[in-house]
Amino acid sequence: MEDLQSFIATPTNWPKIVASSHSVKPVTNPVDRPLKLGESVEEVFGLPPILPLSVVWECVRMDGGHLEFSSKDGVPGLANDCKMIFQIR
Secondary structure, rough: HHHHHHHOOHHHHHHHHHEEEEEEEOOOOOOOOOOOOOEEEEEEEEEEEEEEEEEEEEEEEOOEEEEEEEEOOOOOOOEEEEEEEEEEO
């Protein structure tokens, strides 16, 4: 369970497991290790360079198989108060 949580919490893995994810960029920390509480990363998705969309995710919970990322700003003009929640069992 810890290995899977660590894999999902590592932003460079997101484009490998999420079809819409194109790439990730550091905001507060390196992107090649699991995010810690309070750390942020920018995820680029959509169809770059034609339709480059991005969202800044903050790690807001990581405990006991629960992993949660939040973005109050979301994608300007499209969505706000976005969340990604993973339950790992």
